[in-house]
Amino acid sequence: MNDSSKILKILKKAPLFENCDPERVALFATQSSIISVEKGQMLFVHEEPAKRFFLILDGWIKTFRETLDGGQVIVDILPAGEIFGETSLFEGEFYPYSAEAVESSRLISMPLSLLKTEIDQDPKMISAMLTNMARIRREQDRELEHLKIQNAPQRIGCFLLRLTKQEEEGQVKIQLPYDKSLVAARLGMQPETFSRALAKLKDATGLEISGSTILLQDIKQLIHYSCSACSSEFPCKDLTEKSGCNL
Amino acid sequence: MNDSSKILKILKKAPLFENCDPERVALFATQSSIISVEKGQMLFVHEEPAKRFFLILDGWIKTFRETLDGGQVIVDILPAGEIFGETSLFEGEFYPYSAEAVESSRLISMPLSLLKTEIDQDPKMISAMLTNMARIRREQDRELEHLKIQNAPQRIGCFLLRLTKQEEEGQVKIQLPYDKSLVAARLGMQPETFSRALAKLKDATGLEISGSTILLQDIKQLIHYSCSACSSEFPCKDLTEKSGCNL
């Protein structure tokens, strides 16, 4: 099986393409390529002209910006299945952030120009973009709320909760997906703060920590601790699938 | 001139409708009404089933959520020209926040059901929704960055800068659009913090405060003070109009 048909098979299952006509998805497949990047490798830089967007096959991609006085703000740390760089279409075709692999990763690289023409021609593609944009918007909304009202231990607890499956109950084992200092940065705090806040969370909810594995005695206790400052309880309202909008 | 034709005239100029066919916009006009609300009046409540969305004609509308432990998180404070409630379509047709008039306001109230069918039928309407959603996303993105890296005086400075016109240079007079304590809440800080932070900003940049009027001696000084923690200088990248995406 060549690259192009391999890609096609994957793309057909991606949220952005699943409702599109197969022959249109095939267009993307022929113009795409699978790339591998090492840990630490940059994919693109903030404000550089945007040529391609990406779908993560495996690994983790950090998106971030640098401030004028030399700081770094993490936008997100994206898992397999996510696409990124596609919003450049709405930012004057410049990348709105830099992207770097924080683990060795494999990606599908696709041309933005094609996405642009497809959006203009295929209503299903616009719908998919809109649905996806709405999802991003909702997540940002939740993150804004968290930053405004949760303290460090609560933010960590909330992060842990989002690593669990919705079905899980009672005792739950959680594996941190990447370095603690990276989790700290993702949550907008210092590594030292993360360490101390996690200890505080342990005292408050009785979870057990060993390295990057965390064992919750009772998920309910963590929910009670973390979600009390939020506007809705875990599992935080995520109505993507249930949405009444049949786009 | 009756309500319906008055509304039509206004809608045709609204960002969400300006690219749509006039006869489709007329559909909205016939199913809409102009409403007036007093200061303090609620328009809808978070998680209530969403029936209508709104365009602000004048006044100010606060969108917010209440947390389980009784706090309040402000989502935004919206001026004339903005629409709100329309994202309910992507939230399972429940309002994702509460909305309250913080000044006496006039609004156009439109049925969400119509927006939903129009989105499904009119590609221009999907495009407009997507463009609008992209704009909201970008603004949230900027706000997240600000919350993570700017301190209180910088956030105030940034807020003031956004109240100026881009053309303005040198000495600029700014009028706060609503109560200081509301500005404080909008920026995610306490009124006391706002008061002290504004005083600090005054010391740092030499602006003059009298009541709700603020006089900047030199806008450049404020830009330098506030934007140094950001990833781009004022006027913060806002590429909506310049976007290469001709949706």
Added chain:
DNA sequence: CGAGGGTTTGAAGTGCATCAAATAGTGTGG
């Protein structure tokens, strides 16, 4: 004039950041 809200100021406390140093953990070459 006096009541009431909005705003400022003061004093004290909490949370997070910062700097510095110790400790644990990981991978390497011998």
Added chain:
DNA sequence: CCACACTATTTGATGCACTTCAAACCCTCG
């Protein structure tokens, strides 16, 4: 399998930013 080098994480001490509670002030409007 061990010792070393290097990185990630934790811990301690201290400072700053923001909050909280309390009280004063100020402004507007009946």
